[in-house]
Amino acid sequence: MANQSPFLEAQSVSKIYPGKQSAGVKTTTLSIAQGKITAIIGESGSGKSTLLKMLYGLLSPDEGEVKFKGDRVWGPEEKLIPGHDAMRMVTQDTDGLNVFAKVWDNIAVLLPNTDVAAKEENTQRVLQQLNITRIADKQVTFLSGGEKQRVAIARALVTKPEVLLLDEPFNQVDTSFREGLQQDIRQIVKETGLTVIMVSHDPAEVLSMADELIVLKDGEILEAGHPKQLYQKPQNLYTARLLTGCNILNQSEAAVCGIHSDKEHIVIYPEWVRPTTSWTRKDWMIKQVLFKGSHEGLLVEKNEVTLRLLNDQPDKYQEGDKVHIKISRYLEF
Numbered sequence: 001m002a003n004q005s006p007f008l009e010a011q012s013v014s015k016i017y018p019g020k021q022s023a024g025v026k027t028t029t030l031s032i033a034q035g036k037i038t039a040i041i042g043e044s045g046s047g048k049s050t051l052l053k054m055l056y057g058l059l060s061p062d063e064g065e066v067k068f069k070g071d072r073v074w075g076p077e078e079k080l081i082p083g084h085d086a087m088r089m090v091t092q093d094t095d096g097l098n099v100f101a102k103v104w105d106n107i108a109v110l111l112p113n114t115d116v117a118a119k120e121e122n123t124q125r126v127l128q129q130l131n132i133t134r135i136a137d138k139q140v141t142f143l144s145g146g147e148k149q150r151v152a153i154a155r156a157l158v159t160k161p162e163v164l165l166l167d168e169p170f171n172q173v174d175t176s177f178r179e180g181l182q183q184d185i186r187q188i189v190k191e192t193g194l195t196v197i198m199v200s201h202d203p204a205e206v207l208s209m210a211d212e213l214i215v216l217k218d219g220e221i222l223e224a225g226h227p228k229q230l231y232q233k234p235q236n237l238y239t240a241r242l243l244t245g246c247n248i249l250n251q252s253e254a255a256v257c258g259i260h261s262d263k264e265h266i267v268i269y270p271e272w273v274r275p276t277t278s279w280t281r282k283d284w285m286i287k288q289v290l291f292k293g294s295h296e297g298l299l300v301e302k303n304e305v306t307l308r309l310l311n312d313q314p315d316k317y318q319e320g321d322k323v324h325i326k327i328s329r330y331l332e333f
């Protein structure tokens with residue numbers, strides 16, 4: 001009979017650190033989908049790492065349980081080597097690498113010597129998956145930060161875990177390396193059915209990588225869903241703030257933009273505002289033009305209200321120009 005248990009779930013787990021009545025994670029229930037990338041986002045101190053550690057078995061919940069395929073995940077007090085055997089965690093810290101050894105040895109050392117052919121094959125496999133075959137014979141000390149991070153992930157994957165937990169692993173890696181690594185991890189998930197749970201501060205990263213987003217605030221899940229859904233229709237101002245560099249206006253500021261609302265906060269994403277060419281109405285002044293490569297960011301001002309907007313026609317506007325703007329959408333909270 002097929003196993004009907006959810007893949008990985010937290011059932012009403014809470015973890016309050018001693019002396020910190022409001023910190024940690026409060027009674028939280030969640031289910032992680034197999035073969036998908038789930039990202040946990042939230043402001044600093046919202047409980048992301050605490051939740052991740054409880055899912056992995058590095059921390060025991062004060063209340064509730066974590067279950068992997070129906071079985072309770074044991075806490076650190078109950079296991080010789082803390083952490084569930086079917087899971088591996090990678091953080092931004094690559095200290096676990098032996099810098100004096102070659103990349104190959106750093107990875108292969110984790111496999112038993114009983115089956116030399118399997119050891120060789122599995123090491124080759126993760127080197128290829130992480131695109132580091134060409135540096136297999138390099139000593140780790142000579143690698144860049146991004147390469148070290150790839151080796152750390154290869155080490156995590158060589159024993160074929162079912163779940164990979166990533167706690168801000170790309171923080172120390174520069175943007176160009178970061179994007180390549182994100183794409184490779186997505187590809188591995190697609191090809192192998194690996195389940196990834198990641199914690200990240202970077203909105204661009206979670207929006208492009210995750211299949212499911214969980215938003216944490218003060219140790220509780222505020223909302224969850226597909227990145228597109230949460231980006232387009234966040235139920236909370238907090239989520240919009242985390243995912244976008246949005247304009248947040250009060251009622252009187254919104255009125256300057258022609259929006260009349262009885263809600264406290266009116267949110268306008270930069271891409272929902274466009275400068276338009278109107279001969280008669282040029283009521284906004286361009287304060288700043290920010291070159292962003294493929295497009296420009298513009299800061300426009302009217303009656304002491306400043307809005308950030310996107311302009312996909314670079315070089316069209318100069319600072320000091322007067323324009324009219326068109327707002328296609330806004331959110332109210």
Ligand SMILES: Nc1ncnc2c1ncn2[C@@H]1O[C@H](COP(=O)(O)OP(=O)(O)OP(=O)(O)O)[C@@H](O)[C@H]1O
Nearest residue numbers: 017020023024042043044045046047048049050051
């Ligand atoms: N070992 C600990 N002892 C006491 N308090 C802790 C401990 N670890 C975390 N906390 C507190 O619990 C809360 C949640 O921490 P956690 O690290 O889970 O948040 P986070 O969302 O991952 O934060 P960040 O994004 O800054 O890493 C914070 O208030 C933190 O200070």
